[in-house]
Amino acid sequence: MADLAHGKPDQRGLSHAAGADSHGVGTRRDFLTIAGNALAVVGAACVAWPLIDSMNPAQDTLAAGAPVDIDISKLQPGQQIVVLWRSRPIFVVNRTPDLLQTLQQPQDLALLSDPNSEVLQQPGYAKNWNRSLQPQYLVLVGICTHLGCIPSFMPQANSVGPGWIGGYFCPCHGSRYDLSGRVYSGVPAPYNLPVPPYRFLNPTTIRIGENPPNEADFSLDSVVQI
Amino acid sequence: MRRLFPAALGAALLLCAGGAWAQEDAPDAPHQDWSFAGVLGTFDPGSLQRGFQVYNEVCSNCHSMNQLHYRDLAGIGFDTAEIAAIAAQKQVQDGPNDQGQMFMRAGKSSDGFVAPFANAQAAAAANGGAAPPDLSVIVKARGKGLEYLWGMGGPDYVYGVLNGFQDKPPAGFNLPQGKYYNEYFSGHAISMPPPLADGTVQFQDGTKSTLPQEAHDVVTFLTWAAEPKMEDRKRTGAKVIIFLLAMTGVLYGAKRKVWKDVH
Amino acid sequence: MAGTPSTVRTNNKLVRWIDRRLPLFSFAQDAMIDYPEPRNLNYWWNFGSLAGLMLVIMIVTGVFLAMQYTPDSNLAFNSVERVMRDVNYGWLLRYIHMNGASFFFIVVYIHIFRGMYYGSYKEPRELLWMLGVVILLLMMATAFFGYVLPWGQMSFWGATVITNLFSVIPVVGKTVLTWLLGGYAVGGPTLARFFSLHYLLPFVIVGVVGLHLIALRQHGSNNPLGIAVKGPQDELPFHPYYTIKDLFGLGVFLIIYALFVFEMPNVLGDAANYIPANPLQTPPEIVPEWYLLPFYAILRSVPDILFIPSKLAGAICLAGSILILFLLPWLDTSRVRSAYFRPIYKWVFWLIVIDVFALGTVGAHRPEGWYIVIGRIATLYYFFHFLILLPFIGWFERPLPLPESISAAVTRKNGVPVGAAPAEPR
Secondary structure, eight states, X not given: OHHHHHSHHHHHHHHHSTTOOSTTOSHHHHHHHHHHHHHHHXXXXXXXXHHHHTXXXXXHHHHXXXXXXXXXXXXXXXXXXXXXXXXXXXXXXXXXXXXXXXXXXXXXXXXXXXXXXXXXOSOGGGOXXXXXXXXXXXXXXXXXXXXXXOOEEEOSXXXXXXXXXXXXXXXXXXXXXXXXXXXXXXXXXXXXXXXXXXXXXXXTEEEETOOOTTSOOOOGGGSSOO | OTTHHHHHHHHXXXXXXXXXXXXXXXXXXXXXXXXTOSTTOOOOHHHHHHHHHHHHHTGGGTOOOTTOBGGGGGGGTOOHHHHHHHHXXXXXXXXXOTTSOOXXXXXXXXXXXXXXXXXXXXXHHHTXXXXXOXXXXXXXXXXXXXXXXXXXXXXXXXXXXXXXXXXXXXXXXXXXXXXXXXXXXXXXXXXXXXXXXXXXSOOTTOOOOOHHHHHHHHHHHHHHHHOTTHHHHHHHHHHHHHHHHXXXXXXXXXXXXXXXXXX | OOSSOOOOOOOOHHHHHHHHHSTHHHHHIIIIISOEEETTOOGGGXXXXXXXXXXXXXXXXXXXXXXXXXXXTTTHHHHHHHHXXXXXXXXXXXXXXXXXXXXXXXXXXXXXXXXXXXTTTSTTOHHHHHHHHHHHHHHHHHHHHHHHTTOBHHHHHHHHHHHGGGGGSTTTHHHHHHHHHTSSSSOHHHXXXXXXXXXXXXXXXXXXXXXXXXXXXXXXXXXXXXXXXXXXXXXXXXXXIIHXXXXXXXXXXXXXXXXXXXXXXXXXXXXXXXXXXXXXXXXXXXXXXXXXXXXXXXXXXXXXXXXXXXXXXXXXXXXXXXXXXXXXXXXXXXXXOOGGGOTTHHHHHHHHHHHHHHHHHHHTSOSOTHHHHHHHHHHHHHHHIIIIIHHHHHHHOOOOOOOSOHHHHHHHSTTSOTTSOOOOXX
């Protein structure tokens, strides 16, 4: 298009004009063309930005993403509760000592894709064998890293198939995770389930969306895959 | 003749516009000096915070501001902790909880301004049948005629009403029971009792709380509340217009150049 | 477009490859670069392209605003306020859109008056003109639907008053009205369908604008002299002459538009529309947006005529005042196009302009006292102008001698740039 507007037709148009002389077509016209084009480009960019930015989350949407507090005093061992934070399901599980033990068995760890949580899918303070601040309580963003479905909580042994030691099973495409949200090898999902920033306000209240005061800042936006 | 056309067009346009909103039954409130008036006017931060105090302590007992949230107060210079403290003084209905019950909790900065009444009917019932209007955009909703040109008119009117109460109506004016006489209110008989007087609030910054001062501050706050993006708008506008002037200048030069040889 | 296909003048291989298969580039070259225009077009001819630009601005801002808007009677007002407060640059999009409606009409009205002054509707451009009137009607409908969307007091009561016009239709009027509203009165269902139509109609306008442009290309632009182009000496290529002239005009226009958007965005609107719609309280005065005021005045000015009640007569005159424009090419019997050569019409033209402004002023005021009288006279004159004055002036008037050609007229006025307003002929 630029070629069309400012290439040959330009000169043809001028010489076509009655009484146009060929000299004097030089610098001022060129300067004006360049200045005009430059201003047009700047103007177009300035016009486009408000339109684009208007589609970003609005102030009320961002404000609704403030931290939420969860009361876990009634969460029984072996049970899970799900709460919404920033329109996403957050799993909180009270893991029994038996369940915790399965998380460390070498024969199970061998089946995992990323047993040591090397991929950035959790805050630094959850990069450990139990992927949590306190081993008893697991906090996860309940969204399968494959295509965004919500994995089912299947704590019972053999509930998904023979040899199942309890974990998460995604009904959409069969991805499997253990009870730390670590993904098994050979399933469609590529990464472990993300762990959101959270901290304990007191032994029975978890605040989702805020890091513990003495830990490095972690934002959920920084994980590889939600 | 040809030159007359645009002139006539402009004049007639303004004439139509000016006439459309003229109200004859109350005098126009006198014009005040507002820091936010004019092409590059800005809000006075001290006045905004005092104005919020007036709204919070006085107006909010009857008037809602449904379009505002406590988080918006960052726009008048409160920081996160101050906003959280202001919000926490309010009780907000939330729920349902796990038992399906609604419950009350302390306000959060993402909450909307808590309304004094549950609904318009409750508001009307508690105020002699006249529901106090929501104040979110009251300044924009009360603009009149061409005074509105610079976003004015509305502030002058609200200021006028707040200062326009008279103890006794003029002789011959039949004031209905339960109404108050106000010089600038359309029809003069207003249901709102005089809300402000000297010393109604104690300003935290030590400013003397005279009636005109309180009214001036609360109107400044209400004007901000009606359009929190006004300063943004005027600043952006200045840049846009300077850009357009430059661009049009270049285009004019180019036009002259291109057409020079055509006669 | 027809005839021998032109080739695009460029060495760019990709452009040539595409153009041989899909001649977009040579079409653009024909339509926007080489396209011959009469060489004497003045600045009043800028308003066609400005109208096209306004249509684009309105559709673009409208599409983005629709992403944030909720067409529900309980939520609409709040969703608009949310756009003004919480959405990034929402205030800017809304003010551009809101004032854009006014500026679209300013541009289009000037475009129409220009056509009337220079006789642009005359043979062979009758259909071009009539398509323009269709666009005007569609714009009015779109603007009316759009004004309802913020669901303020004026939205609600404007919708009530205007839709009630349909109740004048004999026999089926009330049924039609209920069907239009989707309820007993204006309400949630009305809002939802108005939103749907407000989104639809602009694209219909785009279609009719396309036809308008096809009809324009058939015989080319009229010009201030109103005489036909006789050869290349009467023409200039669109680029660079008219591209640069249009762009300069655009710059001036945008400065004025920006002054309204950024400095006085609410001055053309009504303060009462910042009060949420209340079906239990009519505002003291209901006025439509300024660009509909002349027609509103005609609606209110008509008294009972014989056995026709005022309400029906007003509605008929309102419809007639716009539909009459369709007949303009035949009501004007002059064989000369441009008012430039019409010693009587050039004054009569200004009378109808003044008349329309008078109607606009009447429409803005309560129908009391002198406003009723002026409104009736102005309404009468409006129809008198089109139905009686125009045909008769065409017969009696003796036009001035026309120049031989555009280029002849241009060279006679030595020293006066063609772009500027031509001097009065001797």
